Amino acid sequence: xxxxxxxxxxxxxxxxxxxxxxxxxxxxxxxxxxxxxxxxxxxxxxxxxxxxxxxxxxxxxxxxxxxxxxxxxxxxxxxxxxxxxxxxxxxxxxxxxxxxxxxxxxxxxxxxxxxxxxxxxxxxxxxxxxxxxxxxxxxxxxxxxxxxxxxxxxxxxxxxxxxxxxxxxxxxxxxxxxxxxxxxxxxxxxxxxxxxxxxxxxxxxxxxxxxxxxxxxxxxxxxxxxxxxxxxxxxxxxxxxxxxxxxxxxxxxxxxxxxxxxxxxxxxxxxxxxxxxxxxxxxxxxxxxxxxxxxxxxxxxxxxxxxxxxxxxxxxxxxxxxxxxxxxxxxxxxxx
Amino acid sequence: xxxxxxxxxxxxxxxxxxxxxxxxxxxxxxxxxxxxxxxxxxxxxxxxxxxxxxxxxxxxxxxxxxxxxxxxxxxxxxxxxxxxxxxxxxxxxxxxxxxxxxxxxxxxxxxxxxxxxxxxxxxxxxxxxxxxxxxxxxxxxxxxxxxxxxxxxxxxxxxxxxxxxxxxxxxxxxxxxxxxxxxxxxxxxxxxxxxxxxxxxxxxxxxxxxxxxxxxxxxxxxxxxxxxxxxxxxxxxxxxxxxxxxxxxxxxxxxxxxxxxxxxxxxxxxxxxxxxxxxxxxxxxxxxxxxxxxxxxxxxxxxxxxxxxxxxxxxxxxxxxxxxxxxxxxxxxxxxxxxxxxxxxxxxxxxxxxxxxxxxxxxxxxxxxxxxxxxxxxxxxxxxxxxxxxxxxxxxxxxxxxxxxxxxxxxxxxxxxxxxxxxx
Numbered sequence: 001x002x003x004x005x006x007x008x009x010x011x012x013x014x015x016x017x018x019x020x021x022x023x024x025x026x027x028x029x030x031x032x033x034x035x036x037x038x039x040x041x042x043x044x045x046x047x048x049x050x051x052x053x054x055x056x057x058x059x060x061x062x063x064x065x066x067x068x069x070x071x072x073x074x075x076x077x078x079x080x081x082x083x084x085x086x087x088x089x090x091x092x093x094x095x096x097x098x099x100x101x102x103x104x105x106x107x108x109x110x111x112x113x114x115x116x117x118x119x120x121x122x123x124x125x126x127x128x129x130x131x132x133x134x135x136x137x138x139x140x141x142x143x144x145x146x147x148x149x150x151x152x153x154x155x156x157x158x159x160x161x162x163x164x165x166x167x168x169x170x171x172x173x174x175x176x177x178x179x180x181x182x183x184x185x186x187x188x189x190x191x192x193x194x195x196x197x198x199x200x201x202x203x204x205x206x207x208x209x210x211x212x213x214x215x216x217x218x219x220x221x222x223x224x225x226x227x228x229x230x231x232x233x234x235x236x237x238x239x240x241x242x243x244x245x246x247x248x249x250x251x252x253x254x255x256x257x258x259x260x261x262x263x264x265x266x267x268x269x270x271x272x273x274x275x276x277x278x279x280x281x282x283x284x285x286x287x288x289x290x291x292x293x294x295x296x297x298x299x300x301x302x303x304x305x306x307x308x309x310x311x312x313x314x315x316x317x318x319x320x321x322x323x324x325x326x327x328x329x330x331x332x333x334x335x336x
Numbered sequence: 337x338x339x340x341x342x343x344x345x346x347x348x349x350x351x352x353x354x355x356x357x358x359x360x361x362x363x364x365x366x367x368x369x370x371x372x373x374x375x376x377x378x379x380x381x382x383x384x385x386x387x388x389x390x391x392x393x394x395x396x397x398x399x400x401x402x403x404x405x406x407x408x409x410x411x412x413x414x415x416x417x418x419x420x421x422x423x424x425x426x427x428x429x430x431x432x433x434x435x436x437x438x439x440x441x442x443x444x445x446x447x448x449x450x451x452x453x454x455x456x457x458x459x460x461x462x463x464x465x466x467x468x469x470x471x472x473x474x475x476x477x478x479x480x481x482x483x484x485x486x487x488x489x490x491x492x493x494x495x496x497x498x499x500x501x502x503x504x505x506x507x508x509x510x511x512x513x514x515x516x517x518x519x520x521x522x523x524x525x526x527x528x529x530x531x532x533x534x535x536x537x538x539x540x541x542x543x544x545x546x547x548x549x550x551x552x553x554x555x556x557x558x559x560x561x562x563x564x565x566x567x568x569x570x571x572x573x574x575x576x577x578x579x580x581x582x583x584x585x586x587x588x589x590x591x592x593x594x595x596x597x598x599x600x601x602x603x604x605x606x607x608x609x610x611x612x613x614x615x616x617x618x619x620x621x622x623x624x625x626x627x628x629x630x631x632x633x634x635x636x637x638x639x640x641x642x643x644x645x646x647x648x649x650x651x652x653x654x655x656x657x658x659x660x661x662x663x664x665x666x667x668x669x670x671x672x673x674x675x676x677x678x679x680x681x682x683x684x685x686x687x688x689x690x691x692x693x694x695x696x697x698x699x700x701x702x703x704x705x706x707x708x709x710x711x712x713x714x715x716x717x718x719x720x721x722x723x724x725x726x727x728x729x730x731x732x733x734x735x736x737x738x739x740x741x742x743x744x745x746x747x748x749x750x751x752x753x754x755x756x757x758x759x760x
Contacts, residue, residue: 044748048478068759107360130631147568151631152616282610282618285759293760297466298751299474 039305049301057306065290065307069314072286074218075154076270079161080262081211083169086162087261091173092250095180109170117164121278124160125151128279152281155219160275168264176257177250185249193244200242201235208234259326267315287311407453410679412487413461413472415666417644418539420444420699444695448686454679461485464620465494473671477503482673487680489538493577495667496528496741504534505670508681514688518707522733523665528741535667536684537705539640542728542736543578543662546627546637550651558586558657560634562605567614571623571635572606576754577739578636578662579606579618585660591737599750607757618758627652639725640702654725656732663736665705701726 039057043049062069094105112120128134128150135151138144150156212230216223273288280286287307294304421438445456462468468490476483490498498504509515516524516532529535547555552566561570561582573579581591583602594602609615616632617623624641626632628649642654670680686692690708697704698717703726704710713721720726728736742750 044744064756103356103360125625126629129629149568149616149631152568281616282759283613290760293755296470297464298755299466299470 035305036309038301039309041302043302044299054302057302058310061303061306062310065287068285068287068290069311071284072270072288072311073314073318075158075161075276075286076266076272078158078215078218079165079269080169080266082158082162082215083166083265084258084262085211087166087169087173091170091177091257094174095177106171106174109167112163113167118274120164121160121274124156124163125278128156128159151279152284153219154280154284155221156279157275157284157286158215158218160279161269161272164272164275165265165269168268169261172261172264173254173257176254176260180250180253184253185245188245188249193248200238200247202238203247204238204242205231205235208232208237255326259323262322263319267319270315271311405453406679406682408676408679409455409457410487410676410683411457411459411485412680412683413459413468413485414489414538415462416460418460418489418666418700419458420696444687444692447692448683451686452679452682454682456683462489465491469494469497473498473503477501477672480673482675483671485671486674486676487668487670487683489666489668491666492526492528492664492738493742493747495535495669497744497747498669498671499528499534500744503672505672505674505677506533507536507670507684508677512681512685512688514685516688518688518690518693520705520707523705526665526738526741529667535669536688537665538668538687539700540663540665540703540705542639542656542703542725542732543573543582543636543664544639544654544656546623546635546642546652546654548627548630548633548649548651549653551633554653554655555634556655556658558582558659561586561636562609562614563634564612564614566634567612568616569631569633570609570615571626571632572609572615572618573623573636574618574620574758576751577664580750580754581662581737581739582636582657585657585662585737591662591739594740596746596749600753603753603757610757610759640700643701643723643725656728656736658735660735660737661732663703663738665738697726703728 037051038049040053040055041049041051042054042057090109094102094109098105126132130136130149130151131139135144135149139146139148150159209227209231212233213223213227216226270286271288273286273292276284276286276289277292280289291304291307291311294300294307417438419442421440421442424439440458442458445458449455461472468488472485473483473488495504507515515536519532519537523537524530524532526532545555545558545560547560552560560566561572577591580599580602581594583605584591584594584598587598587602587605589598589602610618617626619626621641623632623635623637624645627635627637628645637654639654639656642652645652668680668684670677674680687696688706690706690712693704693706693709694712694716697709697713698720701720701723710721710727724732
């Protein structure tokens with residue numbers, strides 16, 4: 001038996017792949033194909049669906065829900081950016097500065113996953129409620145007007161998405177940062193690159209202004225105020241905390257982690273619907289909500305399937321552009 | 337060992353790190369297991385059939401068992417907390433607190449089993465009409481197969497759709513004493529089921545204004561839903577017939593005879609409210625959590641819900657607007673091909689006895705369609721019997737309307753228009 005297996009050992013890779021491929025075929029490829037057929041059909045759930053190669057399903061749904069598509073991409077992008085801004089310092093601290101507490105900190109990053117996704121989102125309803133611990137305190141201090149609210153706004157939706165997907169951004173970043181050879185950083189510092197030489201003033205100002213400006217535009221707050229605030233805070237952080245060795249050595253070497261983390265965050269964030277449903281408002285609905293409504297409430301399977309495939313195509317396109325921008329040759333080596 | 341080798345994700349596994357890892361995982365599992373069991377929200381276990389172990393409560397009259405000891409089984413799908421359940425005080429051991437849950441056994445179900453010998457498999461399987469239709473009904477019935485249920489409870493429009501598709505059995509009333517004799521006359525003239533041949537109303541409800549009287553005073557007009565004073569603290573219902581119906585009443589139209597033009601005008605009013613950011617959210621049953629937490633002070637509401645919330649927040653009130661309100665009914669129906677049709681009919685007959693209906697009414701607090709239930713309830717719980725929300729007086733009855741029954745094409749058109757307005 002062993003002799004026979006050795007003679008036919010070129011089949012080994014295929015046999016090893018077989019369980020995974022069969023799983024994918026049954027539970028992904030086949031249903032996706034069914035859904036593709038459904039997306040080109042017409043009919044209602046009462047009269048049944050007939051396949052008529054109805055391409056108008058795609059064009060009609062795209063024009064009708066263009067608002068929600070753009071909004072979903074914007075919210076997903078905002079959530080990814082904010083998650084990156086929070087996760088990078090966190091991953092940096094765990095990789096470079098944690099020492100003995102590294103495992104504990106990693107455990108704390110994953111700890112929210114012990115509770116259910118829905119429960120965590122619902123708890124944000126309590127935290128952000130109009131008279132709750134954040135908005136209520138701000139109101140009593142007089143910082144915000146009486147009719148201000150955080151819940152049922154785009155800001156709450158993005159905050160919820162960010163919170164839910166933060167560990168997906170942190171862990172790949174940590175792995176990439178952890179792999180960086182410290183001797184390279186030492187060498188850069190020996191060659192006058194820091195650690196205390198401020199490298200980030202201009203970069204910080206520009207990046208801060210740009211990011212906060214985009215975010216305030218998405219949240220429908222005052223954009224000029226956001227740009228000024230972002231420029232000031234970005235400039236301060238850039239001057240005080242970002243050294244040249246960080247900017248020119250650590251950041252480029254961590255790009256595989258950035259790529260992997262942002263993909264893992266952006267892709268599910270765009271299709272998310274739970275946060276928009278629980279924390280949002282009618283003018284802040286995402287494409288995930290539309291697909292859910294079409295599938296489950298209105299039972300309009302063709303439109304819902306068409307929307308799903310359109311969303312898939314959009315995300316693939318966005319990822320392709322992103323991969324080109326970052327340069328894919330170096331990215332597979334260190335990505336999780 | 338260098339720092340890299342001791343990293344949990346990239347280094348070699350040493351015995352020390354394995355022990356550390358398992359300790360952390362163990363602590364994590366311990367913390368996860370130590371969460372308080374279950375939630376406080378009413379999601380009863382509704383497990384399996386009730387055994388006839390309890391004697392009927394003394395307050396109820398034992399109805400004449402018109403079918404004798406029929407025996408057999410009955411699979412009944414109903415909405416949450418829609419029959420008289422028992423209150424489980426929850427971990428704190430006290431009734432009337434936030435962690436209570438509603439669970440079986442149900443006193444009237446036990447009485448039913450004692451009277452007829454039928455075992456009831458009661459499941460709270462219905463959360464949403466379309467959802468239940470999509471998951472439980474459409475599949476089997478479109479293939480002419482029986483569903484898993486002998487008796488289901490669906491709201492008017494879904495009942496109309498099922499009747500239109502011919503997926504409902506006619507109720508055989510030949511042996512019955514209570515149905516349709518005890519059915520209130522108003523239910524005999526509904527357009528989708530004249531004479532109540534295929535649907536037996538279970539409970540009705542009214543859609544009106546739910547508000548926090550401490551913050552708003554007494555509200556009574558539909559104009560309050562468009563009042564800029566409540567900007568950002570207003571909820572609308574996601575049920576198209578309720579929201580557009582109320583808007584139509586405010587414009588002076590009659591929802592039971594609504595035309596396309598009137599529908600568009602009513603919908604435009606709602607669109608104005610949404611675009612001017614008057615409306616905070618449009619949701620279904622979870623408007624209750626918003627009202628309870630104070631994020632919302634005025635909402636379109638269903639009559640029975642507010643009564644149930646009043647235990648926690650006594651300032652919440654419900655009013656049918658002076659211009660009018662919507663009436664909807666949840667109906668018992670027997671899906672086509674149900675194996676236990678006789679048992680389902682026995683159930684309907686049993687629950688149309690005024691004494692039994694009164695017991696259910698006492699718990700559920702919606703509008704009862706059974707004649708004589710009010711008098712029977714006076715004996716058990718006079719407060720509830722005199723509650724105008726459960727037994728509306730004639731002047732309220734005169735101004736609540738049922739939304740017009742729609743055919744498939746119109747329903748699809750209206751739903752599409754409605755979904756566009758609410759952003760879905």
